[in-house]
Amino acid sequence: MALKLNPEAKAVYRAIREEIRKRLVLPESSRFLDAFEPVSDTKEILRRQDYLRENLPRIKPELRDCLSRVMPITFRRDFLHDRILVVDESEVEKAEKLNLCEVTPNIEDTEEYPLVLSTTGHGIDVELTPSQVAPELYVLPLWENRRTLEALARIGELTGRESVAPRILKALRKLDDVMERQEAIDSIEELVAEKERELNERISEKLERFSLILSGKELLGFLDELKARNYEAIFRHFGGIEGDILDLINGAERELGERLGVTVELFSRGELYPVSVPPERVEMLREELERELKVELYLRSREILGEVMPLLQRLKEELSTVHELDFLQAAKEFTGGFTFPGIHGGGITFINGRHLFIENPQPVSYVVGKMPEGFYAPGSEVIKDERIVILTGANSGGKTSLLELTAQIAILAHMGFPVPAEKAWIEPLDELFFFRKKRSAYGAGAFETALGAFVRALRTDGRKLILIDEFEAITEPGAAVRIIGELLKVAHERGFYVVIVSHLGEDLKAELPFARVDGIEAQGLDGSLNLIVNRQPIFGKPGRSTPELIVERLARKKRGKEREIFERVLRAFREG
Structure with missing residues (x-):
């Protein structure tokens, strides 16, 4: 069963999927990626993990170059005007249904054709099958795609899988001199x-x-x-x-x-x-040579096809496998350094998680729900299996990024993929909701929309993770405490997991004794007057916001009267 995602959570999934998709060499390989949409079934998640654990280690870096040289091999069904098939009257209808060449019961009709085939003892005897009447339609596409066959042979070596491509290439060498002459005639x-x-x-x-x-x-x-x-x-x-x-x-x-x-x-x-x-002598020579070569090409193709026809089904399977390997190499390239999460019944936990879309992110560890054995982060000794968590702290301290990272890890885990963390554990969910802060949406309409979406996330049962970014930003602080507090009580009663970013941590904690309040704190200013922030939340401790440090920064940057005013405000902070 698919993991249900609200629109913001779907946007995270699409971003992950696009990161994997753009690493594919062959566009058709995306169908394998389609089979890894997030699911809620534990057995399916574990099956996918087992599949990737077994196959990802086999993928070597050289595989990408080989995959780029693989092209589809299409066996044509053309009507060939350079030959005629002589058959008995009783076979005419059957031969014409092949629709491969001219058909006649009369040997007298064959004079203008360079290649005369027959089932009656005239010309070159053949059976009434496409491979006998026109073996070139199978052999020439193989010849034209030797580069693909060479790539398949190398892929077989790299993956330890037996390939039929070397045997086909060996058989095709019998065509070398014929094709050299064809090139010269051309x-x-x-x-x-x-x-x-x-x-x-x-x-x-x-x-x-x-x-x-x-x-x-x-x-x-x-x-x-x-x-x-x-x-x-x-x-x-x-x-x-x-x-x-x-x-x-x-x-x-x-x-x-x-x-x-x-x-x-x-x-x-x-x-x-x-x-x-x-010029007329050259043209006469060309026509004579082409007539002779058509016969030689037919005979060589028939000989070669006798060797490779039993291998064509295996070749088709290999070409299909190439798309699977392409998916695997893209997945491995994307998940390099990731780890498979453990499955447990206590929410979501990760150690040293790294945001997928931030360059050189600070690793962060976090717990929502039950803390697994072996987990440690600042303040983690106070964790008591809280399902409702309020995340507070410094502006630009990484609170929103932590919500995004939590969503990324949850979605990848439900895809059956490794996740960007040193270690991770997750309880399979039925639904994931992510509510981002809408910076440009204010007023009664925005509040009504956000409140309605939040209530819809709470109305049904199931295993849910709800991530909310500063709900109070679209209403008054006093009203926000009452509204958010009551909604979080409903979530607690239903056993949902919730992480909500808020500057109202202490007020909400007074309303919600079952909730944990974590904090990300700014620790000062560096030499360039930028905030120094440790993005690892401290568990069980509300984080101080950053107004005092922002005022200090402005006081140190400004001059004259503006500086005097900022310094006065700063003193008020410190004396108060």
Whole structure:
């Protein structure tokens, strides 16, 4: 059953949840966080604690980087126009329902297709299953997500969980050479153009070093050929350089063939300089290579899929587990240094609690209800299992922050999480109410609203913790004592836990003998005239407020007539 929270308490829960959520690497992981909303059931709280105790220690810092490299793997269901499936007449309807490629009962219809599949003994024999007709639709997404598979393999190593990713990656290596050729085919124009430029440069360098010794008659013939730009005749008749150029061309074609995985003859032998390749020849080569590669890709994919298909369900589970691990790493990062609270039947207690949203907070210990064995803080020897506590003391001394910390610890404990304290104990609650001081709301309307909300918190039974910040700020002090006193009597009669921040501690104590009054005191001014405050409440002792110290600070800061007036007021404090 969910822990009921009033709007201010829900705001504390949302702030905690956001702190955890922003540490997630994968947005989808928030669904695991959703499963940890605060609950009131003791067994569920303990189950969550056991789960986190077991799993948080396994989370290593390196996990975050691995998680950031995990992407969803989606197996497509595309219609492939590069193949046709030949089936018997009786199988046509079944084959068409696959909706993966063209289907025909006639072998004559297959002439234009690079890949012909068949269940009748023609082409490449297949069964009528998606994995047989189009294995690439399974294998290519795995190939494209190798980075994810590598991350999953590393996550398995870090968490000590067996992963199927290494076996899938090993099988995918059979596709390496096919995909290298695919990459080369995709950039064939650039490859040919680069080789053409390189070849002409090398021929040009060879021509620069070319020298001839000619007779007069040969010189005249040479000049005629040069004038006609008949380089082929010059190379053939004057100097024997033609063989060297042909060697360069053959070498360039061999290099291209190695990249493309096929023997090619692209460059013209008719005109040896400058060499060039007609665009139509490049396009014809591309089409030929793509037809061959489609067959090779299909055959390799079918082989690979035979190995990895039994692993795909496990892979899906691993990908789901990644989100759980992401939640765990965010939870561990958020709760570093926290401790799991003990469950007991005496309210809420914590030792050296640290406010979640204050930088470098002073640790504070506090008890509402029964004091557990082993607890100690200033004045704790006077604690008598008081469920109603009045917190008094210095302005800006940390009273509101202590209420907030109490709410934070209570909510985290009911989520099943560790809490920001050295030690903590809590009684599982049914409801948590937090009433903040509304600094901008005054008058009858504000008083009526606040009073109504307070009464609603008291009207039903159950295990409740009620935190109230300066209720008297919205009404007259005299009326506040009577109203608050009677409401706290109702809370006491119903067995609720209440912490109320008030400057009316001594007046309320006179009305409520069952209540404990704690105090946070200012101890003086530092060299910069800032208040020195020990934020640890002293149990059972009302805290002095700070007017005297504020007057002293002003007296020391001001000059002239203003200082004289403040010093007079200060003397009145001390003499009185």
